[in-house]
Amino acid sequence: MISGMDQVFVLLRLWLVSFLPAAWQPVIGALLSVVAIVCLFPALFALTTVFERKGLARIQNRLGPNRVGPFGLLQPIADGIKSLTKEDIVPLSADAAVHFLAPVLLVVAVFMGFAVLPMGRNMILVDMDAGLLFYFAMSASTELAVFMAGWSSRNKYSLLGAMRAVAQMISYEVPLLLSSVVVVMMTGSLSLTKIVAAQSGFTRGLPHWFIFTPWGFAGFVMYAIATTAETNRSPFDLPEGESELVAGYHTEYSGFKFALFFLGEYLAMFSISGLGATLFLGGWSAPFSFLTWIPSWIWFFSKLMLSIFVFIWMRGTLPRLRQDQLMNFAWKFVLPLCLLNLMVAGLWRFMGDGWLRWVICSVILIGAYTALGWGEMRRGKIGPRSYRYAE
Amino acid sequence: MSFVFYILAALTVAGGLAAMLLKNTVHCALALTVAFAGLALLFLNLDAQFAGFAQILVYIGAVAILVVFAILLTRGSETPRDGVFSRTWLAGLLIAAGVFAVLGWAVIGSVRVLPHETAVPTVTVLQIGNALVSRYVLPLEIVAVLLTAAMIGAVIVAMHEKEGQK
Numbered sequence: 209m210i211s212g213m214d215q216v217f218v219l220l221r222l223w224l225v226s227f228l229p230a231a232w233q234p235v236i237g238a239l240l241s242v243v244a245i246v247c248l249f250p251a252l253f254a255l256t257t258v259f260e261r262k263g264l265a266r267i268q269n270r271l272g273p274n275r276v277g278p279f280g281l282l283q284p285i286a287d288g289i290k291s292l293t294k295e296d297i298v299p300l301s302a303d304a305a306v307h308f309l310a311p312v313l314l315v316v317a318v319f320m321g322f323a324v325l326p327m328g329r330n331m332i333l334v335d336m337d338a339g340l341l342f343y344f345a346m347s348a349s350t351e352l353a354v355f356m357a358g359w360s361s362r363n364k365y366s367l368l369g370a371m372r373a374v375a376q377m378i379s380y381e382v383p384l385l386l387s388s389v390v391v392v393m394m395t396g397s398l399s400l401t402k403i404v405a406a407q408s409g410f411t412r413g414l415p416h417w418f419i420f421t422p423w424g425f426a427g428f429v430m431y432a433i434a435t436t437a438e439t440n441r442s443p444f445d446l447p448e449g450e451s452e453l454v455a456g457y458h459t460e461y462s463g464f465k466f467a468l469f470f471l472g473e474y475l476a477m478f479s480i481s482g483l484g485a486t487l488f489l490g491g492w493s494a495p496f497s498f499l500t501w502i503p504s505w506i507w508f509f510s511k512l513m514l515s516i517f518v519f520i521w522m523r524g525t526l527p528r529l530r531q532d533q534l535m536n537f538a539w540k541f542v543l544p545l546c547l548l549n550l551m552v553a554g555l556w557r558f559m560g561d562g563w564l565r566w567v568i569c570s571v572i573l574i575g576a577y578t579a580l581g582w583g584e585m586r587r588g589k590i591g592p593r594s595y596r597y598a599e
Numbered sequence: 600m601s602f603v604f605y606i607l608a609a610l611t612v613a614g615g616l617a618a619m620l621l622k623n624t625v626h627c628a629l630a631l632t633v634a635f636a637g638l639a640l641l642f643l644n645l646d647a648q649f650a651g652f653a654q655i656l657v658y659i660g661a662v663a664i665l666v667v668f669a670i671l672l673t674r675g676s677e678t679p680r681d682g683v684f685s686r687t688w689l690a691g692l693l694i695a696a697g698v699f700a701v702l703g704w705a706v707i708g709s710v711r712v713l714p715h716e717t718a719v720p721t722v723t724v725l726q727i728g729n730a731l732v733s734r735y736v737l738p739l740e741i742v743a744v745l746l747t748a749a750m751i752g753a754v755i756v757a758m759h760e761k762e763g764q765k
Contacts, residue, residue: 306629338724341652348660352632355667359625371671374664381660398724 214503217244218330241333245322253474254284260520267524291467299362299460306360311461311468314353318472320346321479326401328492328505339400340392343483344385347438350476351377354447357469358457369456372531373447376437379538380444384434386546390427390553391418391487400483404491413497417490422569423553426577428488430546432518435480437538439473442523446531481515482508541580548576603644611637624670632663649724 225237258273258281265272273280298307324339326332336342351374358370392398395406409416418424437444448456458469485491489511492504529537552569559565614634618627635658642651731739 306626336648338648338652341649341656341724345652345655345660348656351664352629352659355664356629359667359671367671371668374668378661378664396725 214329214505216503217328217505238333245333246319249319249322249475249478250471252478253471254288256474256516257284257287259516260523263517263520264524267521288467291464294463296463296465297460301362302460303360303362306356307460308465310353310357310360311465311472313356314350314472315468315475317346317349317353318475318479321476321483324400325479325482326404326486326491327482327508328503331492331505332401335401336399338398340388340398340403343400343479344381344388347476347480348381350472353472354457357461361457361460363460365454366457366459369447369453369459372453373440373457376440376444376447376534379535380434380437380542383430383538383542383546384438386543386550387427387430387434388483388487390423390549393550393553394418394423394557400486400491404486404493407490408493410497415490415493415495415497417488417493419488421556422566422573423549423556424488426545426549426552426573428484430542430549431484431488433542435484436519436522437534439477439480439519441477441519443526443529444534445523445528446534477516477519478512481512481519484515485511536584541584544580545573545576549573601644604641607637607640607644611641625667628663628666628670631666632659635659635663649727 221237221240224240225233228236261283262272262280273283276282276286298304321343323333324336324342326335354373354377355370358366358368358373361367391403395403397403397406407415407417414420419428440447447453448458453459458466461469485508492508494500494502494504494507552572555572556565556569559568611634614630614632614637617630618634621627621630635654639651639654639658642654
């Protein structure tokens with residue numbers, strides 16, 4: 209039946225906890241969920257590294273890792289052993305305490321974000337009333353960790369990388385928040401379980417996901433752009449541009465601390481993809497009404513891995529942006545569209561049912577998109593560029 | 600007061616003290632962040648989720664970053680040899696003591712004015728949102744106008760330099 213497989217992890221936890229005295233049950237139950245999250249996502253990270261290297265290799269017409277295990281599948285284990293046994297070098301002039309704290313803070317803050325993600329029916333660690341706000345509060349704390357890493361290394365490449373990363377993350381956090389606010393406006397709640405519940409149900413076999421509305425689609429596109437920049441992924445990977453900055457803010461990290469940065473980056477990608485799926489793609493709900501028999505957690509992780517695939521695809525396809533293009537894009541294109549999308553969402557809310565609101569909202573959004581794009585393209589100056597603070 | 604409160608209070612005060620006493624300016628900024636985090640945890644300890652998370656989002660996510668940016672863009676993070684005490688330290692001390700006295704007086708006075716509630720009030724984010732856009736809409740708008748004015752001012756200060764160069 210549906211409920212058996214669907215609730216298998218919830219039932220497993222209940223069964224394990226039932227052996228304990230009643231007073232311990234809530235604490236141990238929560239601890240079990242934490243252990244599950246802490247084990248599952250790093251394992252997913254290990255798989256993703258192979259997936260990414262193989263995928264990129266395919267795009268670039270080469271083989272990728274193929275020495276360790278069948279098809280190179282055991283490569284992450286070799287990488288893990290390597291990073292654990294490597295010497296941990298701290299530069300002589302580095303600020304030792306801050307240098308040590310930065311990767312720890314990063315990974316802790318990123319892991320906290322998973323606490324409020326509903327990963328399946330009844331599968332959420334803490335069902336908070338202000339879950340979305342908690343998530344953004346935690347993801348905002350990672351910026352400080354990046355700055356600490358870059359500054360404490362006492363290396364010009366690290367500092368430049370950290371400054372770039374922080375400027376980029378601050379700039380794209382505004383569109384990230386504004387594109388999610390649309391969903392909150394429509395749902396009337398910051399709780400992620402309520403947001404998923406608002407997208408449940410089917411009309412003629414098709415789901416009520418927010419992405420299938422004009423404002424939801426525009427919001428999702430803005431959200432996807434902002435998350436790519438927020439996780440420092442290509443084409444927004446200026447903070448780590450190898451050809452310019454060695455490796456950006458983690459240049460001076462080696463061994464396991466470097467692995468922690470790597471882990472933090474991928475975990476941030478997972479959690480922000482999961483949040484995107486929750487906000488716009490219906491969370492753990494099935495895409496068609498005749499597929500509801502497949503367990504909810506399979507849907508959540510399928511959506512998550514699909515967005516990871518798109519991330520890898522984009523990395524293999526798009527060239528890196530320049531710093532001024534990055535900032536112009538955020539403040540002159542994404543931000544105005546996000547603000548407009550807020551108004552369109554309001555319009556949608558108060559126009560009532562019917563086809564008219566579909567036409568009006570779509571026309572406004574497509575019109576604004578085209579006009580902004582044309583305006584920017586026409587004004588685009590091609591020629592020598594100047595940086596005001598670097599002369 | 601619970602045991603947790605004392606731990607959080609000690610953390611906050613230690614962060615604040617470290618922000619005053621450390622030599623390196625960037626260390627001071629990071630210590631200030633610890634104080635911000637302590638305050639956020641104190642809010643959470645009082646079951647004020649919205650205030651606590653907003654404190655983390657705004658102060659640790661934005662204000663702390665702004666502070667370190669300002670430090671790094673203006674001058675080196677090393678303390679100058681001749682000390683950092685300005686000549687008007689006496690006036691500064693008096694103003695600080697005055698502000699502290701007014702705040703303390705207000706806090707102590709509030710205990711008498713407000714009724715001592717035994718039951719913990721449950722405030723959801725929804726209620727806060729409704730209050731902000733209905734009863735307190737005027738203060739909200741005034742704050743918005745103030746922030747817009749500050750932002751335009753900052754842009755003008757930054758743009759001035761460019762006009763001079765041309």
